[in-house]
Amino acid sequence: MGLAVDLPRNEVGIAAALGVLKQQFGEAFHTGQSMREQHGHTTTWIETQAPDAVIFPKSTQEVSDIVKTCATHKVPVIAYGTGTSLEGHVNAPAGGVCIDLTEMNSVVAVNAEDLDCVVQPGVTREQMNLDLRDQGLFFPIDPGANASLGGMASTRASGTNAVRYGTMKDNILSLEVVLPSGEVIRTASRAKKSSAGYDLTRLMIGSEGTLGIITEITLKLQGIPEAMSSARCSFETIDAACQAVMMTIQYGIPVARIELLDSLAVKAANDYSKLDLPEHHLLLLEFHGSETGVAEQAEMFGHIAEEVGGTGFEWTQKAEDRNKLWQARHDMYWAALALRPGAKGISTDVCVPISRLAECVTLAKDKADELGLISTVVGHVGDGNFHMLPLVDMDNPDEVAAAQGYVSWLNDVAIEMGGTCTGEHGIGQGKKPYLRKELGGAVDVMAAIKAAIDPDGIMNPGKIF
């Protein structure tokens, strides 16, 4: 689909910068081919564009040193977390230096009294929550993959819990950022709210490494709820399942998770995760609150589900059953790929106002069928966000063209409905063609900001714009 377009390389600058950085970073500096290729994009169908070197800094100062050298020689800098992004975010279309933040993985401070903590960007979501568990706290954002918190901030990630707890933009108090000049700033204080000037925190969140490198994150935390329960319910039609979601949101039931799997996705999950779920369209839910609260919520949802013809409604407070279901949900991407070995999954990520959800999902499914594309439907439907994942034989040009047309069509449909082409994955390389369709002249304002903060365009070039 040709989205990983090569950009002009500054060969002289790259050679000069690599010379300096090699001296400076010694064993933390790598140019081996396999190391470089691992740091081009690998999770998705977008072809790999490897950087010229990979460096593993250990501190903000080291990140700043790398960026200063790259700034001097006008060489691209690409931040790398765990490589689980889906839109070619870590590709290096103009070459340059990849900064792998894996070794900056310390939890700097947990301020339990303030319900916040300070972490380095390489800390992963799962590591964070293991660290916090003893203190009765957790960080709610869960995009499925065990992503790094720096990467999650950079793509404005969200996932299954966002319906209740919001996205990364709602759960970060402050960032430390290395600017394209190498200068280090802090975007905000640790106060829970502030009206002090422009919201640079939110500007950096979701900027995909194009404005600077996040080197420290102050996260808001939540107390682990007194009680958690999960529920599931099957539906004969996608429309009925979506109706149940809409009513749940509109009645204000504070669901912590409400996820849709279509019957094909359920089949894939059964096969891959050895489950025996009924192979109808399925809603998976989670409730957080007090003992009485979660019972009340489950009961209310049960009534809604019944009203729209749901079957097999079950709910449980058993942690074991709950974890098994959610693990299967997290493995869904791999489960779907396993439906057609050898094919690549092209993940879509539209998000629409919830009143249009049933219509949008139904249209999307019908169109995929019409084009002969095999695709599961999986979605964070409480937010109106769902993923079609056409499984494509990349060696079959007709199929690739059909998938390309499908993705473009679906993004147009969502935008037409007042929605977005990307609820949580970001623009990267893969969604560049749709950004202007969605936001028009606002993209020029983004470009003006980019030019003002990164005048030489060294930060993650070829992404977003």
Added chain:
Amino acid sequence: MGLAVDLPRNEVGIAAALGVLKQQFGEAFHTGQSMREQHGHTTTWIETQAPDAVIFPKSTQEVSDIVKTCATHKVPVIAYGTGTSLEGHVNAPAGGVCIDLTEMNSVVAVNAEDLDCVVQPGVTREQMNLDLRDQGLFFPIDPGANASLGGMASTRASGTNAVRYGTMKDNILSLEVVLPSGEVIRTASRAKKSSAGYDLTRLMIGSEGTLGIITEITLKLQGIPEAMSSARCSFETIDAACQAVMMTIQYGIPVARIELLDSLAVKAANDYSKLDLPEHHLLLLEFHGSETGVAEQAEMFGHIAEEVGGTGFEWTQKAEDRNKLWQARHDMYWAALALRPGAKGISTDVCVPISRLAECVTLAKDKADELGLISTVVGHVGDGNFHMLPLVDMDNPDEVAAAQGYVSWLNDVAIEMGGTCTGEHGIGQGKKPYLRKELGGAVDVMAAIKAAIDPDGIMNPGKIF
């Protein structure tokens, strides 16, 4: 205190622009002295700097026309909502044209199914909630004053409900903005979440009219809770009251409001609002939820209050009692001013991590006493945000100097504690000296963004920077 410094005026440009605009806007164009002075800053102690003309546009197109004319002649443009801001936001230190958005006060659409609505910027908070009530919905942000939603967006306002529902930044999906060129953009779709490029919505929220004029706002709405109750409890010491707040937040009780009034503020409220509250330090609370939920929350808070020595704990679900208390809370600014007729109130607005709240409030009170300043303490303490309001005789230079020193000292203390000089009022003219203390080099990034979007500096000059 000399914060309303005059800036150089572009006399030629102003004369030219006024000539064009007078032709264009006829009766909606005003240059009478009293009209102009009403549109300089009036609510606070900061002296008035009147604009050269005031225009009442009726549409986005008209706002765009005004801005285009001002852009051509490089003339300042100042947006005006209800004039309730507290930091000189609507002053015109370089003269120019005030755009009064009062007549752009339509609710454009209520999308009840999506829990959102689209409004023009002149719609006030109270008007909005009256309009929504029939549909069982409300907009939760409540800064006290019956401010316009455009103004609330521009200052990133919050207030009493923010502890549960967040600030304006958390409750806006999208903005329509007239840029300094006159071009109109929309910052985001109506999707509940998106990762499509830079977060221009959050960049515009809190930018105080320095990057553009907000002409339409898409707000997130909430369902009116099934049950609401309010509670109050008295405390012998400020420290005990703050301990109760901290424990409430740390235990995760989802209070909708938790407000502190010190004993002097309670006295002021009793006098002004004809109440008979016990004149100790007081916490006022509100709980939202199901019938069982609000009872559970009130009971949990009761236990906490008892543990730290609170007295006279009462809670009620009676709407009449609840409204009377909250009306008194809303009138607090005027009640405090009435303690010393003729004096001006200098509102401070620090916000600190909640673990430092008791210490910060106690220090602030002791220091005011030491300096002989009369000041109430009123605060949105669940967020760590409180307002000291020294009542100052502006004709007494010693007192003014003492207050000036006090404000500066308090902002330093809050910043030192990891907090901010402004939790919700914004920078405007009044807090400019503290922004760099708080955020250092990040202010240069803000300035670079300002220069990129508004290269001629016509949007609300002399504010923030």
